[in-house]
Amino acid sequence: MADTKMASQLKHVESTKAPLHALASSGLALLHEPNQNKGTAFSRDERQALGLEGLLPHAVESLDRQVERVLSHLDTKMDDLERYIYLIGLEDRNETVFYKTIMSDPKRFIPILYDPTVADACLTFGNLYRRARGMYITRHMKGRIAEVLRNWPRKDVRFICVSTGGRILGLGDIGANGMGIPIGKLQLYTACAAVPPDCLLPVLFDIGTTNESLRADPFYLGTREPPLAEAELDELTEEFITAVQEVFPDCCVHFEDWKGTDAIRMLDRYRDRILTYNDDIQGTASVALAGIAAAMNITGGKLSEQRVLFLGAGSAGIGISKLIAAEMQTKGLTAEEARARIALFDVNGLVEASRTDLTEAQKLYAHKGPPTKDFVKFIKEFKPTVLIGVSTKAGAFNQQVVEAMSQLNERPVIFALSNPTTKAECTAEQAYTWSKGKALFAAGVQFDDVEFEGKIYRPGQANNFYIYPAIGLATYVARPKRLTDECFIVAAHATADQVGPALCAKGMLYPSQDQILETEVTTATRIVEYMFDAGLAQVERPRDIRAWIEGQLYKPHY
Numbered sequence: 001m002a003d004t005k006m007a008s009q010l011k012h013v014e015s016t017k018a019p020l021h022a023l024a025s026s027g028l029a030l031l032h033e034p035n036q037n038k039g040t041a042f043s044r045d046e047r048q049a050l051g052l053e054g055l056l057p058h059a060v061e062s063l064d065r066q067v068e069r070v071l072s073h074l075d076t077k078m079d080d081l082e083r084y085i086y087l088i089g090l091e092d093r094n095e096t097v098f099y100k101t102i103m104s105d106p107k108r109f110i111p112i113l114y115d116p117t118v119a120d121a122c123l124t125f126g127n128l129y130r131r132a133r134g135m136y137i138t139r140h141m142k143g144r145i146a147e148v149l150r151n152w153p154r155k156d157v158r159f160i161c162v163s164t165g166g167r168i169l170g171l172g173d174i175g176a177n178g179m180g181i182p183i184g185k186l187q188l189y190t191a192c193a194a195v196p197p198d199c200l201l202p203v204l205f206d207i208g209t210t211n212e213s214l215r216a217d218p219f220y221l222g223t224r225e226p227p228l229a230e231a232e233l234d235e236l237t238e239e240f241i242t243a244v245q246e247v248f249p250d251c252c253v254h255f256e257d258w259k260g261t262d263a264i265r266m267l268d269r270y271r272d273r274i275l276t277y278n279d280d281i282q283g284t285a286s287v288a289l290a291g292i293a294a295a296m297n298i299t300g301g302k303l304s305e306q307r308v309l310f311l312g313a314g315s316a317g318i319g320i321s322k323l324i325a326a327e328m329q330t331k332g333l334t335a336e337e338a339r340a341r342i343a344l345f346d347v348n349g350l351v352e353a354s355r356t357d358l359t360e361a362q363k364l365y366a367h368k369g370p371p372t373k374d375f376v377k378f379i380k381e382f383k384p385t386v387l388i389g390v391s392t393k394a395g396a397f398n399q400q401v402v403e404a405m406s407q408l409n410e411r412p413v414i415f416a417l418s419n420p421t422t423k424a425e426c427t428a429e430q431a432y433t434w435s436k437g438k439a440l441f442a443a444g445v446q447f448d449d450v451e452f453e454g455k456i457y458r459p460g461q462a463n464n465f466y467i468y469p470a471i472g473l474a475t476y477v478a479r480p481k482r483l484t485d486e487c488f489i490v491a492a493h494a495t496a497d498q499v500g501p502a503l504c505a506k507g508m509l510y511p512s513q514d515q516i517l518e519t520e521v522t523t524a525t526r527i528v529e530y531m532f533d534a535g536l537a538q539v540e541r542p543r544d545i546r547a548w549i550e551g552q553l554y555k556p557h558y
């Protein structure tokens with residue numbers, strides 16, 4: 001009897017995403033499983049077989065009709081934070097409708113789920129909180145982290161995005177409120193590169209926070225303690241990494257938005273030991289290199305001849321410096337010659353050799369000249385062709401700075417990478433106006449087009465989301481042993497190569513976001529080719545890499 005019933009159920013649910021035996025739930029419980037729920041799209045047969053009769057309204061709808069309803073709901077929302085809250089709720093109810101919606105119009109939805117709206121969502125995370133998503137690891141789990149990770153219901157976790165919340169965008173230390181970032185970063189693995197969502201796990205590594213006002217906030221959801229001291233943090237991270245290896249052996253650990261010095265130390269410690277990368281260091285470096293390479297296609301300049309000045313010498317500044325220097329060395333410069341073409345400023349002025357507060361990573365780029373805090377004067381002396389802001393200091397690229405760059409260069413490359421919008425070193429309008437339309441400009445967020453003296457200028461968005469989802473997709477399919485800096489250099493060139501002549505003519509430095517999936521699959525294909533060539537991939541090389549990747553893409557349908 002039971003067998004006959006099961007056979008008839010199987011017949012009825014042929015069209016469901018997972019075969020019946022794989023469905024964890026039926027009845028009401030199934031409607032509360034976001035990765036299996038089809039809501040009003042369950043067919044009559046499915047409703048009968050799965051105990052759903054009477055639990056849904058009569059109509060049987062298509063996925064497209066469900067998306068239409070979502071879009072109409074979004075139209076009634078007052079602002080993007082409300083849309084963000086609604087979309088996260090949708091993901092909690094029906095993952096397929098969520099991704100179908102996002103992937104139908106990535107250009108519209110990236111700024112809602114991610115930068116800049118995610119900044120507001122993080123700042124108010126404790127107030128907005130509705131439902132658990134991802135995992136929280138605290139110091140109180142010390143000695144039991146592997147056991148805790150086993151509470152995650154899925155076993156084939158392929159990516160963990162982990163943040164301490166110690167430096168969320170340019171917002172500083174916001175502790176457990178930073179969970180919005182691992183969630184948003186991983187959503188873009190799927191939305192931009194079709195990495196299956198089932199294999200993604202956001203983790204907030206709750207080590208405490210320096211943020212006293214948050215610790216006093218009644219709605220704060222993290223541990224209300226100051227952060228762990230460095231040695232304790234290292235010990236807890238070591239246990240976490242070991243536990244991840246044990247519980248999810250095929251998992252890549254993506255570090256995101258840790259305090260700058262912690263970020264650099266962890267990458268140095270783990271990059272040769274496990275499958276890992278730091279997006280703020282390596283992903284950001286790659287997207288900056290892509291933008292510079294695209295700018296060179298416009299100006300006709302050579303990357304090895306550029307002089308690059310940074311405002312900000314933290315994880316992003318050091319990461320970009322390292323990748324640019326590596327790229328310059330492939331063009332024949334020695335390491336010393338390459339580094340001499342790079343200079344960095346931080347809170348204390350020029351990073352130069354007499355300073356006693358420099359980290360080992362900063363010392364490599366210490367300028368030989370005398371100390372100075374005068375940024376504009378230094379621009380005139382150093383004569384940069386490329387200016388990159390990764391300082392979190394809004395407005396630091398003032399009129400004097402932009403004018404100094406424009407006097408030195410026919411087409412100054414100016415990147416205001418600090419996030420979110422309120423932290424950008426200058427706006428697109430300022431860059432184009434003060435440079436009189438000469439600047440090749442990009443920012444961490446997408447600024448609107450600017451009209452200056454009758455001409456329309458299209459700012460680029462130099463954000464690591466052009467890179468890390470493609471790195472994720474390449475890693476998902478090729479299962480490399482390690483992620484090397486070369487993977488990020490390949491990703492940078494693959495991205496720049498997709499800025500065709502039409503986009504170049506408009507001064508655009510990055511591919512259009514309308515076609516982000518196509519772009520990232522192309523980038524991933526190049527990365528995977530490199531992984532096979534370099535002996536990093538651990539699967540058999542297919543004859544047609546692109547087709548093989550396309551066959552593994554997540555598609556939001558029932």
Ligand SMILES: NC(=O)C1=CN([C@@H]2O[C@H](COP(=O)(O)OP(=O)(O)OC[C@H]3O[C@@H](n4cnc5c(N)ncnc54)[C@H](OP(=O)(O)O)[C@@H]3O)[C@@H](O)[C@H]2O)C=CC1
Pocket residue numbers: 167168169170171259260261279280284287311312313314315316317345346347348389390391392393396417418419420423443444445462463464465
């Ligand atoms: N567009 C993108 O894709 C990405 C953008 N970013 C953005 O870059 C910014 C920095 O990130 P990250 O490097 O990881 O952060 P870090 O905290 O590691 O580094 C920040 C750096 O900026 C310096 N700084 C702070 N205030 C000033 C100031 N007033 N003048 C000059 N320098 C200053 C700091 O100096 P000190 O250490 O002395 O305080 C430090 O060197 C953030 O806003 C982040 O959102 C980061 C990654 C990707």
Ligand SMILES: CC(=O)C(=O)O
Pocket residue numbers: 115168169170257279280418419444463464
């Ligand atoms: C984009 C990003 O990773 C950051 O601002 O930290």
Ligand SMILES: [Mg+2]
Pocket residue numbers: 169256257279280
């Ligand atoms: Mg980041």
